[in-house]
Amino acid sequence: MDKxxxxxxxxxxxxxxxxxxxxxxxxxxxxxxxxxxxxxxxARDFLPNLIFLDVIMPDVDGGDVAAxxxxxxxxxxxxxxxxxxxxxxxxxxxxxxxxxGQNYLAKPVxxxxxxxxxxxxxxxxxxxx
Amino acid sequence: xxxxxxxxxPGQDPQMVEAGSRLDAILRLSHDGIVVISLDGMIxxxxxxxxxxxGYPAEAIVGKPLAVLVPPDRIHELSEIYPGVAxxxxxxxxxxxxxxxxxxxxxxxLSIAPVRDGRGRVTCALAIxxxxxxxxxxxxxxxxxxxxLSDRERMLRRALLALRESHEETKSAQLxxxxxxxxxSIGRLAAGVAHEVKNPLAxxxxxxxxxxxxxxxxxxxxxxxxxxxxxxxxxxxxxxxxLLDFSxxxxxxxxxxxxxxxxxxxxxxxxxxxxxxxxxxVEELEEGLPPAMLDRNKVEQVFVNLMINAxxxxxxGGTLVVRSRRDRLTEVGQEVGxxxxxxxxxxxxxxxxxxxxxxxxxxEACRSRLFDPFFTTKPPGKGTGLGLAVCKxxxxxxxxxxxxxxxxxxxxxxxxxxIRSIRSQEGNGxx
Numbered sequence: 001m002d003k004x005x006x007x008x009x010x011x012x013x014x015x016x017x018x019x020x021x022x023x024x025x026x027x028x029x030x031x032x033x034x035x036x037x038x039x040x041x042x043a044r045d046f047l048p049n050l051i052f053l054d055v056i057m058p059d060v061d062g063g064d065v066a067a068x069x070x071x072x073x074x075x076x077x078x079x080x081x082x083x084x085x086x087x088x089x090x091x092x093x094x095x096x097x098x099x100x101g102q103n104y105l106a107k108p109v110x111x112x113x114x115x116x117x118x119x120x121x122x123x124x125x126x127x128x129x
Numbered sequence: 130x131x132x133x134x135x136x137x138x139p140g141q142d143p144q145m146v147e148a149g150s151r152l153d154a155i156l157r158l159s160h161d162g163i164v165v166i167s168l169d170g171m172i173x174x175x176x177x178x179x180x181x182x183x184g185y186p187a188e189a190i191v192g193k194p195l196a197v198l199v200p201p202d203r204i205h206e207l208s209e210i211y212p213g214v215a216x217x218x219x220x221x222x223x224x225x226x227x228x229x230x231x232x233x234x235x236x237x238x239l240s241i242a243p244v245r246d247g248r249g250r251v252t253c254a255l256a257i258x259x260x261x262x263x264x265x266x267x268x269x270x271x272x273x274x275x276x277x278l279s280d281r282e283r284m285l286r287r288a289l290l291a292l293r294e295s296h297e298e299t300k301s302a303q304l305x306x307x308x309x310x311x312x313x314s315i316g317r318l319a320a321g322v323a324h325e326v327k328n329p330l331a332x333x334x335x336x337x338x339x340x341x342x343x344x345x346x347x348x349x350x351x352x353x354x355x356x357x358x359x360x361x362x363x364x365x366x367x368x369x370x371x372l373l374d375f376s377x378x379x380x381x382x383x384x385x386x387x388x389x390x391x392x393x394x395x396x397x398x399x400x401x402x403x404x405x406x407x408x409x410x411v412e413e414l415e416e417g418l419p420p421a422m423l424d425r426n427k428v429e430q431v432f433v434n435l436m437i438n439a440x441x442x443x444x445x446g447g448t449l450v451v452r453s454r455r456d457r458l459t460e461v462g463q464e465v466g467x468x469x470x471x472x473x474x475x476x477x478x479x480x481x482x483x484x485x486x487x488x489x490x491x492x493e494a495c496r497s498r499l500f501d502p503f504f505t506t507k508p509p510g511k512g513t514g515l516g517l518a519v520c521k522x523x524x525x526x527x528x529x530x531x532x533x534x535x536x537x538x539x540x541x542x543x544x545x546x547x548i549r550s551i552r553s554q555e556g557n558g559x560x
Contacts, residue, residue, distance in 0.1 A: 015331050109331060
C-alpha cells in the first residue's frame with residue numbers, strides 16, 4: 001500500500017524538520033519546502049495527498065500560494081491546511097474562508113492533532129469522491 | 130430773565146411787604162416749577178423754574194389753559210385732580226408726563242395744594258412741578274443695564290456650561306484615543322510576539338511528542354520531564370493566545386442574541402470546573418429579555434471568563450449566582466447621562482448580567498488594577514492576567530460597561546455587565 005504523501009510548505013526549517021520526523025515516524029511520506037515561492041513547483045512534482053501551508057512567510061503570502069496550487073488542474077482537489085502562528089484563530093478562519101473554506105491548524109499543535117487533521121481531510125475527500 | 134410773579138402785590142403793611150418779598154425770593158430761587166392755577170383751569174402765575182421745565186416764558190403761558198401742558202392721552206387727569214383740589218384736597222408727588230413747548234414729553238412729579246383766601250375759601254391751586262426726567266431716565270438706564278447684566282450673566286452661564294461640556298467631551302475623547310492607541314500598540318506587539326514565539330513552541334512540542342513516541346522504554350523521570358515540558362509549552366501558548374484575543378478584540382460580528390441562552394451555554398462550558406470545585410449554581414434569569422446585538426463568541430468568552438474567575442475565587446466550594454434582568458436607566462449616574470458622549474443615555478433599556486460568587490472578595494489594593502493587562506492574583510500558571518482586560522475591551526466595544534465589586538454583605542464579589550438591548554438601540558438611534 002502506498003504511503004500517504006504530505007507536503008509541508010513553511011519557512012521555519014526546525015518546525016518542518018520536527019514535523020517531518022514525527023509524521024515519517026507515523027508512516028507518512030513527507031516532503032518539505034521552506035521557500036514558499038517554490039511551493040507550486042514542488043507540489044506539481046510531488047503530487048501530495050495533502051498540503052500543510054504556512055500563512056505568513058517572508059517572501060510570499062500563504063494565501064497566494066494556495067490560490068496558485070488551487071488553479072493547477074493536477075492539484076486542484078488536494079486539500080490544503082493552513083498552519084498559522086502569527087494571527088488568532090478567528091482571523092485565520094476569516095482568511096481561510098476568503099481563500100476557499102480551507103481548514104487550519106494554529107501553532108503550536110501536537111502531532112496527534114496534525115494526524116487527526118490529516119485523517120479528517122483525507123477521509124472527507126474519499127467520501128466526497 | 131427775572132421771575133415774573135403774578136401774585137397780587139401786597140399792601141403797604143411792612144409785614145405784608147416782607148412776606149411778599151420772601152415769597153418772591155422763593156418763587157425766584159426755587160428749582161421746582163411753581164404754577165398758580167385758577168379754579169377754571171387757567172394758568173395765573175409761573176416762576177422761572179417753570180419756564181425752564183416747560184420751556185414757556187411766563188408772558189407766553191400766563192392766561193392759557195393748563196391743558197396746554199397735558200398730553201392728550203392724560204387730559205383726563207385734570208378732571209380727576211382739580212375738582213378734589215378745589216374742594217380742599219392736597220396731592221403729593223403725583224408722577225406723570227407733561228409736554229414742553231417744543232413738544233417733547235417730560236417726566237414730572239406734581240404736588241398740588243389749594244390756596245385759600247382770608248375766609249378759608251379755595252381761590253386757586255398751587256402746583257409744584259419737579260422735573261424727574263433725568264431721574265426717570267437714570268432709572269430706565271439702570272433697569273436696562275441690569276437687564277443687560279442679567280443677559281450677560283445668562284450668556285456667561287451658558288458659555289461656562291458649554292465649556293464644561295466640551296471639556297468633558299475632550300477629556301473623554303482623549304481617554305478613548307489613548308485607550309485605542311494602547312490597544313493598537315498592544316495588538317501590534319502581540320501579533321509580532323505571537324509569530325516569533327509560536328513557531329519555537331511548535332518545534333518544542335513536536336520534539337517532545339517525537340521523543341515520547343520514539344523512546345523505546347522511558348523511565349518514570351523521563352515521562353515526568355516530557356509531561357512537564359508539554360504543559361509548559363501549553364501554558365506559554367495560552368499567554369500568547371490571551372494576548373492575541375486581547376489585540377483582536379477590536380472587531381465585532383454582531384447579531385441579535387438571547388443573553389439568557391448565552392449565559393446557559395457559558396455555564397455548560399464551565400460545568401467541569403464547577404463540579405471539580407464543588408460550586409453550586411443558582412440561575413436567576415429573567416425570562417422574556419429583549420434581544421441584544423452582540424458578537425456571540427466574544428461575549429460568551431466574557432461570561433465564561435467571569436464564571437471561571439468566580440469559581441477560582443471559591444477554592445473550597447461555594448455558590449455561583451448567574452443573574453439577568455432588564456432595566457431602564459432612569460437617573461444620571463456613572464456613565465449614564467444626557468450627553469452623546471455618555472456611554473448610556475437616560476431612558477435607555479439595558480440588560481444587566483450579574484455573576485456573583487461567595488468567595489474571598491477583592492482586596493482593596495487590587496480593585497483599581499483588576500482590568501489592567503497582565504495583572505493577576507492567581508498562582509503562576511493559573512492565569513495570564515489578560516482575562517478581565519479582554520472582557521473589558523469586548524464589553525466596551527459593544528458600548529457596554531463592566532464593573533466588579535465586593536458584595537454589600539461582604540460575602541464575595543459581583544461582576545456586573547450592562548449592555549444595551551435591541552429595543553433601546555433602535556429607539557435611540559445612537560448606535
